[in-house]
Amino acid sequence: MKNQFSILLILSIIFFSSCSEDDENGSEFGDLPEELLGTWGSVDLTSTGCTTASDNGSCSVGCLTVTFSSGGIFTGQFYNEVIGGTVTANDNTLKLCDSSGFCNEITYSISGDLVEITWTDSIDGCTYKGVIALVGFPSELVGTWISNSASATGCDDSSDNGTCEQDCLSYTFQTTGAFNGTFANEPERTGFGYTIGSDLFLCWSGEFSCQEISYSVSGDSGSVSWEDNEDGCSYEADISKQ
Incomplete structure (x- = not known):
């Protein structure tokens, strides 16, 4: 009986500890900051350290477009691939997850209408670094x-x-x-x-x-x-x- 009680106590501690960790991890990411809402396009993007050497390289503009919507939804295109899913954020990281549950964490830094982004893709092994700009035209051009x-x-x-x-x-x-x-x-x-x-x-x-x-x-x-x-x-x- 004593042994059974000890086992139950240990299991209870593990269970509540696990729940606590999940809550803490879940609280790390929340709603997107308002300044990220909208459509963004890449100005410059480079890939290095890729598993396949031919994937290393750079593109000038337009190889990445992404729209962040209120409610934590993103849609867009990365090279010729249509992308979409859910997005959350913490102080300097975005977590983008597709419908299959695959996620990438992207480090970002906002400077006006430009955002510097960096992430390492776990599928192709590439480390991507680039700058995206907020889509839109100034009043003088409209x-x-x-x-x-x-x-x-x-x-x-x-x-x-x-x-x-x-x-x-x-x-x-x-x-x-x-x-x-x-x-x-x-x-x-x-x-x-x-x-x-x-x-x-x-x-x-x-x-x-x-x-x-x-x-x-x-x-x-x-x-x-x-x-x-x-x-x-x-x-x-x-x-x-x-």
Whole structure:
């Protein structure tokens, strides 16, 4: 009887100790801070120490997009993979868990509209480090802009070099970061974007592709320039708001 009592006592201590530890661990992560709510896109991301050497490398913009919603939900895309699940946070760590229960803990540091992130993936062994920016356009860019003149130089195909007249470029930007527009003879494109300083980043819907554009605006007029990722052209254009 004494032995049975001792065993029950030990089991009780273990049980309550385990519950206490679970409560403490559970309390480490809670709701997301308000400044993280919204959609974020990567500005720079590198991977090192990967199990497969070819996975080491870097990408410039758009290889990671993620939306954090109130209620602890996240959705997004990482390279060509659709991601989603639940997210909680403590002082400097995010815990993202997918529907299968697999979780990654990401260390983060907020600086205005930029967040530095670091994590090690237990599946591919990669250590990822990068910066993400809050998606959205400043008020000075919101609206519809058209080109007054535009030129292309240094194109891979020399026949693409040249100039175009007014309206060959037309884009509409929304505060939320959504945009749509056309350029030259291309079909209309849509997507999301964000700005960092005087650089504008546009990421196309349905494509794993983003374009970095330098811009300058003053009132209803401005200029843009960019090196095209696809045709190798260097573009410059004078633009005005409609």
